[in-house]
Amino acid sequence: MQVLPAVDFALFNQSDNGMVTGPIKRVCYFGGINNIRIDFQIIDSIASDNIEVRLIGPIRDCIPELPKNVKIFGMVEYKNLPHYLKDCDCLILPYKVNEFTKGVIPAKLFECFATGKPVIATALPDLLLYRDVINIASTPKEFINIIKNINLYETKDKYEKRIKIAKEHSEDRQFNRLWEVMRFKALKKECDN
Numbered sequence: 001m002q003v004l005p006a007v008d009f010a011l012f013n014q015s016d017n018g019m020v021t022g023p024i025k026r027v028c029y030f031g032g033i034n035n036i037r038i039d040f041q042i043i044d045s046i047a048s049d050n051i052e053v054r055l056i057g058p059i060r061d062c063i064p065e066l067p068k069n070v071k072i073f074g075m076v077e078y079k080n081l082p083h084y085l086k087d088c089d090c091l092i093l094p095y096k097v098n099e100f101t102k103g104v105i106p107a108k109l110f111e112c113f114a115t116g117k118p119v120i121a122t123a124l125p126d127l128l129l130y131r132d133v134i135n136i137a138s139t140p141k142e143f144i145n146i147i148k149n150i151n152l153y154e155t156k157d158k159y160e161k162r163i164k165i166a167k168e169h170s171e172d173r174q175f176n177r178l179w180e181v182m183r184f185k186a187l188k189k190e191c192d193n
Contacts, residue, residue, distance in 0.1 A: 009170040011078075012114035015085040019159040020118050022150040027120075028088040029133060030081060031108050033072075034060035039122065042094035043070060045140030051147060053092075053124040056084055066151045085115055090147065093121035093134075114166035118154050120146050 022042045027046060029038070033055055040063065047067040048051045056073045066072075076084060085091070094106045095101045106128035112119045119134040120143055127134065135153050137143040146153050 007114050007166050008168050009108035009166055011116050012082055012085075012111045012166070013116070013163075014082040016114070016116035016163070017086070018116070019156055020089050020150060020154060022089075024051060024089040024118075024147045024150050026054065026088045027090045027147065028056065028085055029092050029093050029094060030054075030056040030085070031106065032060055033057050033063060035063065036098075036179075037095055038063075039065055039094045039096045039140075040064050040066070042092070042122075042137075042140045042143050046092070046143055046147065049144050049147075054084065054088060056081065067130055081111075082115075085117070085161065088117065090118045090120060091115065092143070093119065093127065094143070095122045095124055097119075097124060097180040110166050110169040113169075115160040116159055118150055118158075119162070130165075133158050133165065 031037075031044070043053055043055070044066060045068045048116070050069065051072045053066075054073060055070060056076055058075050070088070073084060092108060093109070093112070095104070095106075101124055103126075104124060106124075109119075109127070109130070114131070120137055121134050123136050123138055128136065135146045137146055
């Protein structure tokens with residue numbers, strides 16, 4: 001049994017403003033910011049289209065110069081993160097698809113879902129499993145197209161499913177799953193002896 005990342009649902013759900021239908025004026029990425037993981041061409045393209053891009057998280061190496069409407073907040077306290085997400089219209093996961101990221105399921109995925117906000121992500125293999133609730137884009141142009149036409153991509157069903165999935169991955173539920181796995185393994189070991 002695989003135990004996926006958990007979310008503090010109540011904390012991140014504070015950022016939920018209801019279903020987004022557009023227009024998208026502000027998008028946000030939160031997490032580690034570095035050249036191995038992040039496709040800065042996507043961020044540059046979105047920002048060049050007069051959309052504010054927020055980057056929240058530790059900067060791990062030199063990053064390229066970005067347009068003036070990219071706002072870099074650096075690290076913020078975990079408990080304050082929903083405050084920064086509240087007035088964002090959409091969340092992005094602009095990962096490069098490479099050997100480093102191919103096996104990654106971002107821990108923030110369920111945090112994003114708990115906000116209810118639309119999520120646009122690159123086609124990491126594990127993210128494709130959620131393509132019915134997130135929007136997959138392979139190029140900067142595709143990111144822009146989804147942002148500009150969010151009303152064509154977002155539905156009430158997608159919004160509700162994101163919230164439901166986040167609840168299913170709440171810290172309490174994930175702890176209980178982990179506990180069951182550990183208990184099963186302990187019982188199996190006891191029976192094998």
